[in-house]
Structures are given as C-alpha cells and as structure tokens.
Amino acid sequence: MGVFRVTGPHGTDRTPHSMKSRGLLALLLEAHEFCRARSYLQDHLWSDRQQEQGASSLRQALSEIRRAFGPHRELLETEGNLVRLRRDGVVTDAEDRPPGDLDAVEYLEGLDIRDPEFERWLRDRRQQRAAAYESDLAAPDILAPVGASRPWLVVEKPTGGTVVAEHLGQAIAQGVSDRGPVEMVPDGHAPPSIPEDKAGCILSVGERNDAFGNSVSVQLRSLDNRRVLWTTMAPLDPETGEGLLPQIAPLIGLGIDRIAAELAAPPSPAPGHGAAAAPASLFATVDDMLRTRGRDFKALDTRLQLCFEEEPRGIVLAWKALLRCLAFGERRREDIGLLRDEAKSLVARAVEMEPQNPQVLALASHVYTFVLDKPPVAHELAARALRIDPVNVYGWASTGYAHLSAGHVERAYEALLRARRFTGEGPHRPMIDLLFGMSAIISGRIAEGTATLETVNALLPDFQPPLRFLLAGYLAQGDFPRAEDAKLRLSVLETGFELRDFAEPDYPTPSLRNNTLLDLKNLPRLL
Structure with missing residues (x-):
C-alpha cells in the first residue's frame, strides 16, 4: 500500500527510475509465482506499440531494473517467453491492510503510466482491494474470504530419510497443488489452528530397506481423527534399466488422485453444527x-x-x-x-x-x-x-x-x-x-x-x-x-x-x- 518502492536488505533504495519499470515490477508482484509472459507485460505497458517496438522497450525496462537492483540483479530472471522475480529473495507488502482509513492511502500510489491497458489493470486492482477492505470492516469477526474453502494437506517428514521417499512425497504434494488451491503444511509442522469442519488429510511417505528388498510406501490419514484412509506400497529395483522415477510414477498418480478425492469430499460436521455444508473447493x-x-x-x-x-x-x-x-x-x-x-x-x-x-x-x-x-x-x-x-x-x-x-x-x-x-x-x-x-x-x-x-x-x-x-x-x-x-x-x-x-x-x-x-x-x- 502507498507509494511503490523497492528497498534492499539494509534499507537501500533500489526503486527503478522510470514509471514503466516500476509498473513492470508491480505486474510481476501481483502474479502467481511472481511470473508473467513477455507478451502480457508488453500488452499492459506498451499496448500502443508494434510488437518489435514493445519487445525492445521491455528489454530496456528489464535492463534498468537489473541496474537498479545492483548486487541483487539475479532476483530478476528471464527464460524464453517468461519473466519472473525469485520468490526466495523478494518480500512484498501487497497483501497488507492499511492501518487506518483506506482513503488515506492508495494502492500503488503515484504509479502514473499512460497506457490504457495498465490503467485498466491498476483501476481493477484498486477496486478489488477497496472492496475486500470494506468487506473486512463490515465483518471483522469473519475470516478473510481468500482461501476460505481451501482444503488442508499436511505433509509429514518422510520416514527412512531417503531421497526417494522425499521426492515421492514432494511430487505427490506438488501434483495436488498444481490441480488447485490447497493449504499446504510441509514437513509435518502442526498448523496453528484447523477448523473442525475443514476438509483435508495427512500424507505420509517412507522407504524401507530390509531382507525383503527396497520398497516405498504411501499412507493417507484423516485430518480430524487420524484414521487411515488409504495405504499402499511398491517394491524398488535399483538394478532395473528404467531408473527409479518410472517405478514410483504410478504411486505418484495414485497418491494425487486419492488426495484429490479426499479434498473433494464434504468435510465432517463440527460437533453441534449438524450436517456439513456443501463443499465449495x-x-x-x-x-x-x-x-x-x-x-x-x-x-x-x-x-x-x-x-x-x-x-x-x-x-x-x-x-x-x-x-x-x-x-x-x-x-x-x-x-x-x-x-x-x-x-x-x-x-x-x-x-x-x-x-x-x-x-x-x-x-x-x-x-x-x-x-x-x-x-x-x-x-x-x-x-x-x-x-x-x-x-x-x-x-x-x-x-x-x-x-x-x-x-x-x-x-x-x-x-x-x-x-x-x-x-x-x-x-x-x-x-x-x-x-x-x-x-x-x-x-x-x-x-x-x-x-x-x-x-x-x-x-x-x-x-x-x-x-x-x-x-x-x-x-x-x-x-x-x-x-x-x-x-x-x-x-x-x-x-x-x-x-x-x-x-x-x-x-x-x-x-x-x-x-x-x-x-x-x-x-x-x-x-
């Protein structure tokens, strides 16, 4: 909220000079995974220019941002048609709420870019934030609506501590997240509070190496009472010519589908609240x-x-x-x-x-x-x-x-x-x-x-x-x-x-x- 500004880890001002470069960063920071296609950026910042002119202007803006970032220039990455900011090196206050009256502070204040597509985008974003803020003021005791219907997936730390089991758990969890929004709790960290009527499950993976050979296992348990919902295992043959990934791939597919089915099911009703509401996820x-x-x-x-x-x-x-x-x-x-x-x-x-x-x-x-x-x-x-x-x-x-x-x-x-x-x-x-x-x-x-x-x-x-x-x-x-x-x-x-x-x-x-x-x-x- 307020004036757009980029600061380094020690408070150094790293804000690019030109408005178009600042707008480019704003578009990235509002994107999922801080990533946009080059065509999207061109269409929103240089919509009145020919494709080649827009591409040239985009390259100049990227160069200016890297110069402004100085020793942190590697945080801005390009790959083919994609432009992204590294999530592990960037923190944004875009989701913060202003402490006082919304009229006293404006989202991306002073970001004056004379491009009709960017102006429309900025106007829409300001209206959405104003509506969300007013909704919060009108119902202060209700959780914010964003993510309200997200189911939960708790991913426990793999047993056996092996790379294969860790990859198996990560691949299943990522596959679920790719299919839709889910509240992910990694490494078995207990979430601070899970409503009793929330849909969700706990994923456990492990690997064994004993007299019977190598094997990996996957287990799902319910979020509310830890009841086992599904479990399976598969042998591993390190000598096979196809490698380990094709061997665990069927387990990954099975795990994703079983979790998706559990997350789609109506959550159990909370005590004293009667039947569960229809699932909205x-x-x-x-x-x-x-x-x-x-x-x-x-x-x-x-x-x-x-x-x-x-x-x-x-x-x-x-x-x-x-x-x-x-x-x-x-x-x-x-x-x-x-x-x-x-x-x-x-x-x-x-x-x-x-x-x-x-x-x-x-x-x-x-x-x-x-x-x-x-x-x-x-x-x-x-x-x-x-x-x-x-x-x-x-x-x-x-x-x-x-x-x-x-x-x-x-x-x-x-x-x-x-x-x-x-x-x-x-x-x-x-x-x-x-x-x-x-x-x-x-x-x-x-x-x-x-x-x-x-x-x-x-x-x-x-x-x-x-x-x-x-x-x-x-x-x-x-x-x-x-x-x-x-x-x-x-x-x-x-x-x-x-x-x-x-x-x-x-x-x-x-x-x-x-x-x-x-x-x-x-x-x-x-x-």
Missing part, C-alpha cells in the same frame, strides 16, 4: 465436473467462476476451458463457435497466469487438439508440461492426443500407454482410457482398442465419445452387426446422428479425420 467442483462429464454446464461454470473470484489462479481458468471441451465433445450446445472462442481465451489467460504449472499447460494442450484442432501448438504445450513434471498424467495424455491428431500414431500409442500406467483411479480415468483406446484403434491395434472402449462404455453407457470410436473400430474390422448396434446407440444419444457426420469439420473426432483408418466420406455406404 475447486477440488469438489472439478470432481463433480469430471464425474458428470460437465452435464450441468451452467451450474458448474458458475461454481468455477466463484472459485476463480475467491482465488484467481490460472488452473481455475484451465478447468473452465475443459468444461467447454466436455460440452463440445458431447455436443450439448449449439454455439460451437462460441465454445471454441471461450476455450481459446480461457487457456490463453490460464497459461499467462501460471506458465509453470504443468497441469495448466496440459489442459491447454488438450483444448488446442480437441477443440481448436491445432496439433503442433498442442504438442508444444504438452512438451512444456512434461519438462516441468515428467510424470504428469495429463501431460502424457495430452502429448499422446496431439500425436494422434497429427497422424503420429505410434508415438501417440506409446505416450498414452504411459499415461494409462501412471494414472490413478480418479474421475478422469475414463478420459485416459478413452484416449488410449482411440490410439490403439487408429494405430491398428483394433482388438485392444475396442476391448478398452467397451469397458468404458459398459461403465458409462451414456458417454458418447467411446461409442464413436467403437463404431469406427467395428467398421475397420468389418464387424458390421456390432457397428450397426453402436450406430443405433449413438443415434439415441445424438439426435439425428449419421455416419457422414464423421467427415464434418465441426464433429468432435479430429483424430479420425487426420488419420487414414477409414475413408470417412464413404462410410455411409458401409451401413
């Missing part, structure tokens, strides 16, 4: 969205928007984009063009806000394959996700799907086989199995693919995508009776469905159109 909303495959679009979109208003993170926007993918895939809305535009805009903002979140990148990749039909962009986004998290299930699934839509069927099959191996049993499992079955059919492993999709269809008979690819697989096999049955069942779910729809550019089967399994234009002649 992002985990609960995403769980409902995946289980229902986005059937109640309006209600789910409203819940996701409320989650975003409470904690404006890119991952929330990425889940909103996936909701549009689900609506697109099951053809529940007529405004396909609007769905495309919304999904594209949402993932652009999501990646802009959280460019280092592999879950965001993987979901953006899925949008670019499935809705926008741009496999090269999708593949790049998925590759970035896997560079950050090499065992991210969504990253491998998105990589496989991008390969499939680009016609690289063997690469697609291998990537989706890995995604299927790494995934747990969460509500996204049918989606992973669907993509794997598609890749198996299109790569010529038709029996394997149809067997996988028949299982998905048996569990979710009203889910349209598996039926589409079962129909394609049966036709490729020449199994016309089963193809006719699949067509009839699909026509019940999709009023007016015809085989010629497969060849239409707006029909949600880009991977069939981009491969040579079937001559889609001649399909009507087969049945």
Whole structure:
C-alpha cells in the first residue's frame, strides 16, 4: 500500500527510475509465482506499440531494473517467453491492510503510466482491494474470504530419510497443488489452528530397506481423527534399466488422485453444527465436473467462476476451458463457435497466469487438439508440461492426443500407454482410457482398442465419445452387426446422428479425420 518502492536488505533504495519499470515490477508482484509472459507485460505497458517496438522497450525496462537492483540483479530472471522475480529473495507488502482509513492511502500510489491497458489493470486492482477492505470492516469477526474453502494437506517428514521417499512425497504434494488451491503444511509442522469442519488429510511417505528388498510406501490419514484412509506400497529395483522415477510414477498418480478425492469430499460436521455444508473447493467442483462429464454446464461454470473470484489462479481458468471441451465433445450446445472462442481465451489467460504449472499447460494442450484442432501448438504445450513434471498424467495424455491428431500414431500409442500406467483411479480415468483406446484403434491395434472402449462404455453407457470410436473400430474390422448396434446407440444419444457426420469439420473426432483408418466420406455406404 502507498507509494511503490523497492528497498534492499539494509534499507537501500533500489526503486527503478522510470514509471514503466516500476509498473513492470508491480505486474510481476501481483502474479502467481511472481511470473508473467513477455507478451502480457508488453500488452499492459506498451499496448500502443508494434510488437518489435514493445519487445525492445521491455528489454530496456528489464535492463534498468537489473541496474537498479545492483548486487541483487539475479532476483530478476528471464527464460524464453517468461519473466519472473525469485520468490526466495523478494518480500512484498501487497497483501497488507492499511492501518487506518483506506482513503488515506492508495494502492500503488503515484504509479502514473499512460497506457490504457495498465490503467485498466491498476483501476481493477484498486477496486478489488477497496472492496475486500470494506468487506473486512463490515465483518471483522469473519475470516478473510481468500482461501476460505481451501482444503488442508499436511505433509509429514518422510520416514527412512531417503531421497526417494522425499521426492515421492514432494511430487505427490506438488501434483495436488498444481490441480488447485490447497493449504499446504510441509514437513509435518502442526498448523496453528484447523477448523473442525475443514476438509483435508495427512500424507505420509517412507522407504524401507530390509531382507525383503527396497520398497516405498504411501499412507493417507484423516485430518480430524487420524484414521487411515488409504495405504499402499511398491517394491524398488535399483538394478532395473528404467531408473527409479518410472517405478514410483504410478504411486505418484495414485497418491494425487486419492488426495484429490479426499479434498473433494464434504468435510465432517463440527460437533453441534449438524450436517456439513456443501463443499465449495475447486477440488469438489472439478470432481463433480469430471464425474458428470460437465452435464450441468451452467451450474458448474458458475461454481468455477466463484472459485476463480475467491482465488484467481490460472488452473481455475484451465478447468473452465475443459468444461467447454466436455460440452463440445458431447455436443450439448449449439454455439460451437462460441465454445471454441471461450476455450481459446480461457487457456490463453490460464497459461499467462501460471506458465509453470504443468497441469495448466496440459489442459491447454488438450483444448488446442480437441477443440481448436491445432496439433503442433498442442504438442508444444504438452512438451512444456512434461519438462516441468515428467510424470504428469495429463501431460502424457495430452502429448499422446496431439500425436494422434497429427497422424503420429505410434508415438501417440506409446505416450498414452504411459499415461494409462501412471494414472490413478480418479474421475478422469475414463478420459485416459478413452484416449488410449482411440490410439490403439487408429494405430491398428483394433482388438485392444475396442476391448478398452467397451469397458468404458459398459461403465458409462451414456458417454458418447467411446461409442464413436467403437463404431469406427467395428467398421475397420468389418464387424458390421456390432457397428450397426453402436450406430443405433449413438443415434439415441445424438439426435439425428449419421455416419457422414464423421467427415464434418465441426464433429468432435479430429483424430479420425487426420488419420487414414477409414475413408470417412464413404462410410455411409458401409451401413
């Protein structure tokens, strides 16, 4: 609050001279993980300039900031399209409340930058802070709303003290955090106070080395009564040629999914308070969205928007984009063009806000394959996700799907086989199995693919995508009776469905159109 100023550890003034450089730092400090894309910074500080001019001005501003930081210049980092401040070396009072009247002090006072985009951003931020401050004054006995619905995850210190167990615990905890806001308590430090009606759990990992060999274990316990919710273990073979990470990857996937399920569950009611309130966390909303495959679009979109208003993170926007993918895939809305535009805009903002979140990148990749039909962009986004998290299930699934839509069927099959191996049993499992079955059919492993999709269809008979690819697989096999049955069942779910729809550019089967399994234009002649 007040005048923008940068000070060194001993009180030395390190504030850049130019207003644009100060504005650049303000934009970084308001970002998740203090990180923004270069394009975002250019659009908000030099929106009236051509791209090359804006890029040159950005470079000059970065140079000025480094000069102002002096011996602390390494705190400002650039990597490709990203600009960030190191969180371990920067402390900000951006979240502090003014001690007196809000009218007496202004947020980022004196930051006068004549760019319409920055002016709009600054005006919005000041209004949001004023509203939050007034809300606090009106209800002083109520906790601040930011993070109010965050579930808790207590991560205990690994037993055995080994690097493998420590990595396993960190990977699970980070994977959960990438999927949504969670109140993380590391290293087993007891939180100061946890409300009795809070959702959450305790994660314990360990490693053993005894006469029976090496093994790692994962256990979840309830937050309220320490009851064991789930436990599992897996052997480790240091002599195997694949290394240790692929061996613990399935445990990471299982652990993330089990924790996500616990965090999505309604919290236990506090004594004397009756039934628990409906869960409001992002985990609960995403769980409902995946289980229902986005059937109640309006209600789910409203819940996701409320989650975003409470904690404006890119991952929330990425889940909103996936909701549009689900609506697109099951053809529940007529405004396909609007769905495309919304999904594209949402993932652009999501990646802009959280460019280092592999879950965001993987979901953006899925949008670019499935809705926008741009496999090269999708593949790049998925590759970035896997560079950050090499065992991210969504990253491998998105990589496989991008390969499939680009016609690289063997690469697609291998990537989706890995995604299927790494995934747990969460509500996204049918989606992973669907993509794997598609890749198996299109790569010529038709029996394997149809067997996988028949299982998905048996569990979710009203889910349209598996039926589409079962129909394609049966036709490729020449199994016309089963193809006719699949067509009839699909026509019940999709009023007016015809085989010629497969060849239409707006029909949600880009991977069939981009491969040579079937001559889609001649399909009507087969049945």
